[in-house]
Structure formats: structure tokens, C-alpha cells
Amino acid sequence: MDMDALKRQAAARALEEVRDGMKLGLGTGSTAKHFVELLGEKVRAGMKVIGVPTSEATRADAIRCGVPLTTLDEIDHLDLTIDGADEIDPALNLIKGGGGALLREKIVAAASDRMIVIADDSKWVDVLGRFPLPVEVIPFGLAATQAAMARAFSEAGVSGEMLIRKGKDGHVFVTDGGHWIVDAHLGRIGDPPRLAGLLSAIPGVVEHGLFIGLGSVAVLAGAQGIQVVERP
Ligand SMILES: O=C[C@H](O)[C@H](O)[C@H](O)COP(=O)(O)O
Structure with a gap:
């Protein structure tokens, strides 16, 4: 099927x-x-x-x-x-x-x-993370937000590339709320609740895709x- x-x-x-x-x-x-x-x-x-x-x-x-x-x-x-x-x-x-x-x-x-x-x-899946984790961010101060995200990843014991999502037209993808999305390629998220809490504490992060x-x-x-x- x-x-x-x-x-x-x-x-x-x-x-x-x-x-x-x-x-x-x-x-x-x-x-x-x-x-x-x-x-x-x-x-x-x-x-x-x-x-x-x-x-x-x-x-x-x-x-x-x-x-x-x-x-x-x-x-x-x-x-x-x-x-x-x-x-x-x-x-x-x-x-x-x-x-x-x-x-x-x-x-x-x-x-x-x-x-x-x-x-x-x-x-x-047994463990989340093979699918890149979407993190919705404010474009203002994006480099600082990504640096804070990298620190959060390290504290949660994960790491990986962060890519700003592009649309099919090659331009930056803009959400219904007018924000951007960083897709974090983490591979394996050992402790999703911990990572969720750390990401939620970053000011430039509007929301993340861990439910x-x-x-x-x-x-x-x-x-x-x-x-x-x-x-x-
Ligand atoms: O932003 C999109 C949503 O979280 C979707 O529910 C998720 O991506 C699953 O979509 P699909 O059913 O197309 O695989």
C-alpha cells in the first residue's frame, strides 16, 4: 500500500x-x-x-x-x-x-x-533526531541566537549542522508568523525534554518542534x- x-x-x-x-x-x-x-x-x-x-x-x-x-x-x-x-x-x-x-x-x-x-x-522511531529539528527563530540577531542554540545543544549532549530553511523558490522560508526556521541536524536526541527546555529559554527562539x-x-x-x- x-x-x-x-x-x-x-x-x-x-x-x-x-x-x-x-x-x-x-x-x-x-x-x-x-x-x-x-x-x-x-x-x-x-x-x-x-x-x-x-x-x-x-x-x-x-x-x-x-x-x-x-x-x-x-x-x-x-x-x-x-x-x-x-x-x-x-x-x-x-x-x-x-x-x-x-x-x-x-x-x-x-x-x-x-x-x-x-x-x-x-x-x-526509537530515538528522535534523524529528522532535522525545526526551530522557529526571529531573524533579528540570528547569529547570536544560533550561537545560543549551539550552547544548548552542547548542554543537552547533541550537536549537528544548523541550516536556515529555504523555500522551493530558493528564498528563505517564512512561517505564517513571519519568522524563519533553522533546521538542526542532530541525528539523535537522547533527552528530548531537556533539549526542549534549553531551547525554550533562548530569547530569539520563538518555538521549537519538540512536542x-x-x-x-x-x-x-x-x-x-x-x-x-x-x-x-
Ligand atoms: O509543520 C508541519 C507539521 O508539523 C506536520 O504535521 C508534519 O511535518 C508532518 O507532515 P506530514 O503529515 O506531511 O508528514
Whole structure:
């Protein structure tokens, strides 16, 4: 089965957790897009839900699929967020932000009672870090911020190249919040909560792609079927 079919299966399984009347966080990326499309079918069949999108791309998808939207200014609490991930470890720590939406994704996940992470099972890893860690930064003082990041990496026992993300057009990638992303190629992150804390303490870092204690359940689709893993 191709990867896209697995992503859709994970999205369909997560949709079974959605109840009438729920306030939902809508994730970003190719897996979350399947969820929004399937949710749109339910809405057209009469289900009443309202969603908060985690990116301008998801906002456009949700509108196209007829999913009613609101914002975290109108409501301050969500029942459930469904989102993809770039890597998931057995503690359900995540790396997110491959699509650049980590900041809004984390704000929305943190405002939710539960977060279901949907993915094909290639995202499941023993140790996070093979996927470059996205760190959203303020362009002002970038060299100083990167130096502080290097110190944080060293304190957390990791190291690796930091690359400023470029878009397909070759220009610096700019997030929905107007910031830049540094992708840190760390290889192996032995202690994700420690690194998360160190990065969060750097003034020029707006947010990082380590999601610690936010994922409640992972729905993983693979050749052998669907696996549902609860956070230990
Ligand atoms: O910024 C993007 C998000 O964190 C995505 O959820 C993540 O990159 C996974 O995306 P995909 O489902 O396309 O692999």
C-alpha cells in the first residue's frame, strides 16, 4: 500500500474519535489534510463540529471542504486536536514542523484536552533526531541566537549542522508568523525534554518542534494494519 493510503487510513481511524459538537484543532501537513477532507465529508452529512486551523494552508483546505472554522480568540479551549508528526518516539514525544507550522500547531495542541497524532508507521522511531529539528527563530540577531542554540545543544549532549530553511523558490522560508526556521541536524536526541527546555529559554527562539507531553495517542498505519499507542 502506498504511503498516502496509509496516511488516509490513520486519518480515518482518528475521525472515529470525533463526536458531534466537538471543538477541534486541525493540524497541518499531508496526513492532517486527509483528516480535514474526511471531516468535511462528515460535516456535509450533518455532523456539527467547529475547527481551529494550525496554518493558512489548513484554513484554505477546511474552507474548501466546508468545515466551519473559528479562532482561539473566540474560544480558548478545544476538545481534541488531530495532527501529523515528523517523528514519534515511544514516550510520544514528537518532532513537528517539517511543513513550518510548528508554532500554531503547538499553541493549538496546548489548548486542547487531547491530541491524536496521525501518521504512517515510518514516523515511529526509537530515538528522535534523524529528522532535522525545526526551530522557529526571529531573524533579528540570528547569529547570536544560533550561537545560543549551539550552547544548548552542547548542554543537552547533541550537536549537528544548523541550516536556515529555504523555500522551493530558493528564498528563505517564512512561517505564517513571519519568522524563519533553522533546521538542526542532530541525528539523535537522547533527552528530548531537556533539549526542549534549553531551547525554550533562548530569547530569539520563538518555538521549537519538540512536542513533549502533548500527544495523547498515536494512530500509526502500516502494512500490518492500524496501531493505536497511548502515551505511557
Ligand atoms: O509543520 C508541519 C507539521 O508539523 C506536520 O504535521 C508534519 O511535518 C508532518 O507532515 P506530514 O503529515 O506531511 O508528514
